[in-house]
Amino acid sequence: MPITDTVQLDEDPTLPLVVQAEVHTIRTDLDRFSDEEINGLAQHGYEVARKVYRETHEGKIDHVPSGEGWAPIPSKKLPGPSTPPSRTGAASPVTTTARRLRKSSVRRVWSTLLDPRDWPSYLYIALAIFLLGYLPLQVYKLYRKSQMQAVVIDSIASGNPDIHDILSLLDRNPIADWQPMQVEEIDKASETDVSDVEILDYSRILDFREWRPELKDPAEHGGIYIKDRVMLRIPEDGGASEQGDARVRFSYPSLFDNLEFRQPEQRFQAEIRRLSKPEMDHGIQRRRYEVEYDLKGLPRGEPATVQLEMLARIDTPLSRAPFVTRFKTDLLTVWMLFPEDRPYQNFELVSYPSDRSEPPTVMSSRYKINHPYGSLIGWSVVNPELGQVYECRWTNEK
DSSP: TTTTOOOOOGGGGOOOOHHHHHHOOOOSOOOOOOOOOOHHHHHHHHHHHHHHHHHHHOOOOTTSSSSSOOSSSSGGGOTTTTTTOOOOSSSOOOHHHHHHHHHHSSSTTTTTOOOOOHHHHHHHHHHHHHHIHHHHHHHHHHHHHHHHHHHHHHHHHHOOOOHHHHHHHTTTTTTTTOOOOEEESSSSOOOBBOOSSSSEEEEEEEOOOOOOTTSSSSSGOOEEEEEEEEEEOOOOOSSSTTOOOOOOEEEEEESSOOOOOOSOOOOOOOEEEEEESSEEETTTTEEEEEEEETTTTOTTTEEEEEEEEEOOOOOOOOOEEEEEEESSSEEEEEEEOOOTTTTEEHHHHHEETTTSSSSSEOOSSSSSEEOSSSEEEEEEEEEEOEEEEEEEEEEOOO
């Protein structure tokens, strides 16, 4: 039923034809209406609806009322077709009403801008300011803040290789293309020997994100990715031959028989050996692995970094990660990454002698990082004691 439909005199209209023509042009976009406009729209809608009903429901129109019909505001009801013309020569009520309604075809902006009756316009204006002004401004500020944070993080990562490695791990699966290197079997083990060098920094990253011991199929368990980074140097006085040649050997007593190794492209490559039979280590039977580096050509006093990646395929859940200090180092740092669907809930850092002659005590760490969503644990110890176990214990969310 279009507003432009007209009800002729023989079709029982409620408004005169001249008034109907002006009602057709009333603007209805974001304008408030006067009482006269409200009645005009309602009365014209009533007469058009009545006309259509009579045309489509023949034989069922006896109950449809005739006449000028209903107006929402009776006191402002528009003149009907039966309104007599003026006898004084002035414009009739019908003509006067039509002239006033003609003005309704013009959009009213300034005349109603501050009218308190037009409160929906204020709501639309406020909404437009929020969507087109305030919201884009906040998005821009958030973008600028994220850019600044990215610059700060990049600066920190460029000066801290551990942070750089962690950020790199977040974007990839470190064991997706895992190809382990060959490990030599030996019958007799050698002890850790770092007498030719100074260990400046030893850091370890444990990535649990691809480890799924809860799955039934052992082939889907994945494993724990481990990355060790050691910064060392040959001291200026002693510790190696006059040419600066030195060798360093690390021992890795492990509870796992199937520990796999991989090393990145680096200046000094490691030779890795595994003892053919397990042996006792501080009262626990372990499989010993040896990692040896030949530092030939390293100038005295110049720091060098060696890295080693490991994969431990474990079928049983863990709730602790110990680190045993078997050589002197200035700084020990450990980072632990947890999967988003299995975050840690609580954790504690303790230390105790490797022979367990004393009970665990709270670790005195240089710093401790506790991620708010249970995804990252980080801790560091300055000058850790030899023969001491530094251990992180945690519980997972259920």
